[in-house]
Every structure is written in C-alpha cells, then in structure tokens.
Amino acid sequence: MQVNQYLKMKSIQLMEFQPHLLSIYCWRIINTSPVLNGMNIILRKKDGASMRRIIDSESGITLISLLLALSVLIMIFPLLNQMLSSIEKLNTSASIDTLAIEQFYYFLENELNHSEKITLATEKITFHRKDGSIVTYSKYEDKLRRQSNDLGHELLIFNVLSMKTFQLNDHAFQLTLQFRDGEFHEKYLLFPYLIESL
Missing domain, CATH: 3.10.450 (Nuclear Transport Factor 2; Chain: A,)
Structure with missing residues (x-):
C-alpha cells in the first residue's frame, strides 16, 4: 500500500x-x-x-501472538513425533510380530514355573506339570503350537522355519527360532529341577 x-x-x-x-x-x-x-x-x-x-499497524507481532504461536508448536511436536514413529512401524510391519514372540516366551516361562520336569527334543519341549498334565510346545508345519495332554492345539507363532533347543547345563537351555524371512530369535531359560534331553 x-x-x-x-x-x-x-x-x-x-x-x-x-x-x-x-x-x-x-x-x-x-x-x-x-x-x-x-x-x-x-x-x-x-x-x-x-x-x-x-x-x-495491525501487522505487528505482540507478546500474546508470540505465546500463542509457541503453544501451538509445543502441541504439534509430540504429535509429529508420534506420527513419525507410527510411519516407522509401518515400514517394519513385514517383520515378525515381536508381540507374538514375547507372548510365546511368557507362556514358556509360565510353564517353567508350574512344571516339575522338562524334556527337550530337537523341535519339541515337553513340560510335566505339577497337576499331572503334560504340555508340549512343538513345531507344526510352519507354526509353533501348544498342546495339552496331546489333545487339540493352540497356534502361537506363524512362519517358523525351525525351532531348536540346546541344553546348556542341568538347569538351563537355549531356544532358537528361525523365521521364513531370515530372522533369528534366541531365548535362554532356567529351570530349578533337572532337565532331560532325548
């Protein structure tokens, strides 16, 4: 003007x-x-x-407008961080679901706490529970399954290429899972009683 x-x-x-x-x-x-x-x-x-x-002039910067702009920026930054992390998770969605693996390990540790005897085989772990039931975790086709007293089965993890157990000593063993996409997961588990291997 x-x-x-x-x-x-x-x-x-x-x-x-x-x-x-x-x-x-x-x-x-x-x-x-x-x-x-x-x-x-x-x-x-x-x-x-x-x-x-x-x-x-009405186009000047005032303290109130500056504080308002800063408060908007402060509110946007956490949302931006959340949005970027969700985009990153979308990029890694092709990998094996880590929540399912963590849940599988939780089930194994729960079985360890309620068992009095464990038997290890190449692709099979058998828990002899204190209540007399026998719970087996084994590889079935490309899945990991849980069976109780050899009846039915619960499918826990999919796309499993191999499941290997290795006894480290009388009270510890290693479980290694290999998936179809090439991922490996290892877990070391301790048991207070003697572990048997087949």
Missing part, C-alpha cells in the same frame, strides 16, 4: 494528534521509515511547521 493511501486511511488518527490540522492534504510527506509496530512518518506543512507521527 502506498504511503499516501495509508495516510488517507489513517487521517482521523492524524487529526486526533494535531487538532488544529484541518486537512491531511495541506501537509507534505518528507520522510517515511518502517518501525516495529507501524510506520514513522515525518510531515511538513507549507509554512514550515513539521510533525512526526508513528502510525500503528
């Missing part, structure tokens, strides 16, 4: 500043320069009198 048009728009403010000023047109613009929240205008009357006026 040109300065003259701006002055015409703000002529009422100039009249309030100099009440004896009858018309904005009897003044001549000498110099203009922008300031933080407006425009510094130096006017000179034809008879030599001069006036300096800072006309306020």
Whole structure:
C-alpha cells in the first residue's frame, strides 16, 4: 500500500494528534521509515511547521501472538513425533510380530514355573506339570503350537522355519527360532529341577 493511501486511511488518527490540522492534504510527506509496530512518518506543512507521527499497524507481532504461536508448536511436536514413529512401524510391519514372540516366551516361562520336569527334543519341549498334565510346545508345519495332554492345539507363532533347543547345563537351555524371512530369535531359560534331553 502506498504511503499516501495509508495516510488517507489513517487521517482521523492524524487529526486526533494535531487538532488544529484541518486537512491531511495541506501537509507534505518528507520522510517515511518502517518501525516495529507501524510506520514513522515525518510531515511538513507549507509554512514550515513539521510533525512526526508513528502510525500503528495491525501487522505487528505482540507478546500474546508470540505465546500463542509457541503453544501451538509445543502441541504439534509430540504429535509429529508420534506420527513419525507410527510411519516407522509401518515400514517394519513385514517383520515378525515381536508381540507374538514375547507372548510365546511368557507362556514358556509360565510353564517353567508350574512344571516339575522338562524334556527337550530337537523341535519339541515337553513340560510335566505339577497337576499331572503334560504340555508340549512343538513345531507344526510352519507354526509353533501348544498342546495339552496331546489333545487339540493352540497356534502361537506363524512362519517358523525351525525351532531348536540346546541344553546348556542341568538347569538351563537355549531356544532358537528361525523365521521364513531370515530372522533369528534366541531365548535362554532356567529351570530349578533337572532337565532331560532325548
């Protein structure tokens, strides 16, 4: 916007500043320069009198607008972080579900706590529970399954290429799972009683 048009728009403010000023047109613009929240205008009357006026502008930055902008940024950053982490999880969705693996290990540890005897085979772990039941974890086709007393089965993990057990000593063994996508998972488990191997 040109300065003259701006002055015409703000002529009422100039009249309030100099009440004896009858018309904005009897003044001549000498110099203009922008300031933080407006425009510094130096006017000179034809008879030599001069006036300096800072006309306020609505486009300035105030403390409230700055605080509002900062609060919006503070609210956006956690959402941005959450969005980026969910995008990263989408990229790794092709890998084996780690929650299913952690749940499988939880089931194994639960069986260890309720068993009095364990028998290890190449792709099979048998738990002899204190209540007399026998629980077996074994590889079935490309799945890991849980059977209780050789009746039915619960499928726990899919896309399993191999399941291997290795007895480390009388009270510890290693379980290694290999998946079709090439991933390996190992778990070391401890048992207070003697472990038998077939």
